[in-house]
Every structure is written in structure tokens, then in C-alpha cells.
Amino acid sequence: MRQTKKPKETSKPHPETEEEKLEVEKDIITEIPEEEELIKGEKKIDVISWKPKTSIGLKVKNGEITLNQILDTGQKIMEMEIVDALLPGMPNELLFIGQSKGKFGGGQKRIFRQTQKKTPEGNKPSFSCQAVVGNSDGYVGIGYGKSKDTVPAREKALRNAKLNIFKIKRGCGSWECSCKTPHSIPFMVTGKCGSTVIKIMPAPKGKGLCIEQECAKILRLAGIKDVWSKTFGQTRVKTNLVVACENALKQLSTTKIQTENQEKLGIHEGKITQ
Ligand SMILES: [Zn+2]
DSSP states (O other), rough: HHHHHHHHHHHSHHHHHHHHHHHHHHHHHHHHHHHHOOHHHHHHHHHHOOOOHHHHHHHHHOOOOHHHOOOOOOOOHHOHHHHHHSSOOOEEOOOOEEEESSSSOOOOOEEEEEEEEETTTTEEEEEEHHHEEEEEESSSEEEEEEEHHHHHHHHEEEEEEHOOOOOOEBOOTTTTTTSTTBBBBBOOOEHHHHHHEEEEEETTOOOOEEOOOOOOOOHHHOOOOOOEEEEEOOOHHHHHHHHHHHHHHHHHHHHHHHHHHHHTTTOOOOOOOO
């Protein structure tokens, strides 16, 4: 071990000095765009290197179509880069749907859910993962990915989350508050998946997200601040609970609302801050 370490230490300084020189040169070049266009720079790199394969992709690259137009007409997004180009720098989060092995009835929460299939050759493990993306301002997407290994499962989940992006409605439907600002949801919604049912209710300002932790992540990325909730059925398995929450949020935009109520509840659809 000692013998192997010594030549490495001696050999390190030489490339380091060369690398340092290169790094210094790079710093001088990269200093100027960092200050000017941090957010725009990301967008430009995506758009330049990306070669669209679908007609929507081409329109997005030429700047002819907005995200609202795509979602309102019900067109299907088939390329991840469409969402990247229209909503640059969107944060994502992975949901804890799995469990590591523990000694006394279960271990810590994990982002990968590990399952096994019994075959004549032996156990065949597979990993699944659920991801959320959202701009914390009216747009959110949830995706599921499954693979033989952990890394591809995560990438699939992130890709599916971006493709499944949808628009939500926000408002204030709480009778204790009625402030007409979009901090909560305008009315009560329920979502279902399997036996799991989740009921999301509007709450007054400052209440916070009174909901299960993984669902709170989704609502936070959707831009909802105050909510009450109630669940029914089997909620120990998180995958169905997350999908039920997604269905409940989708119900916000599918429900028809009269124009007089729209003003009364202060309903805003999609993006608010410009
Ligand atoms: Zn309110």
C-alpha cells in the first residue's frame, strides 16, 4: 500500500499544475457569462445541442408555441427537452417509496423500491422510482420508472415526470380565510388509485401543508402552500398514494367552474408571477 501510494503522490503534482493552468484559463472565459446569463445560459445550451424529432419540438425550438398552448390543446409531449426549453431550471425531487432492509420490522426510507421475481435461475431484482418536477408556480409532473438497475430507473422516472407535466388551478376556498389570493386550492378534491383515496381540502393562510410527507413534496413543487387532507384505504404503500394525489390535483383543472365563482374564489390557472 505504501509503495503504491508514494508514486501516485509524486505523479499528482505534475498534471495538477497543467490542469490548474487550464482551469485558470477557463475561469477567465467563463467569468463573464456567469454574471450576465445564468438562467439563460442553461436554456441556450439545451436548445443548441437539441435536435427535435417531433413537430411540437420544432415549434418549441423556433419559439412559435408556449406551454399553455400545448397543454390546452391536449397534445402529447414526447420529448423531454420541450419541457426543459420552456421551463428552464425546474427543480425536481425523488419520492421515498422504498424501504431498506432493517433488523426490527423495516429500515429507513429509500428512493428506490426493490422488488424480486423468482425464476429457476434465482432471484431477479428490479428497482422502481418515482420523481416529481415542478416550477413551484402552477406546473407539476409526476413520473414512474422501473429498471434492473438503480440509475436507469431514476432517469426513466425523471423523464416520465417531465413528459407528464400538467397545469393546476389555485385559489382560496377556505371559509375561514376567503382572501381571494392563490395560496391554497379553490375547492375540495378527491383522488383515487387502487384502494387508496386522498381528499385534499382548502385551508386558511399560514396553516401549512397538513398532508403526508411525499404528497407535501408534490404540492410544494406545484406551488400550493396551505392544505388540509384526509386519506382512506391502504396508504402504507406510497406508490398508489402518490398517484392518487396526482389524480386529485388533475381534478382541479377538469372541474367546470361558473364565472361568478371564479372571481369569488380567486382562481388562477398555471403561472402567476411573470
Ligand atoms: Zn385565503
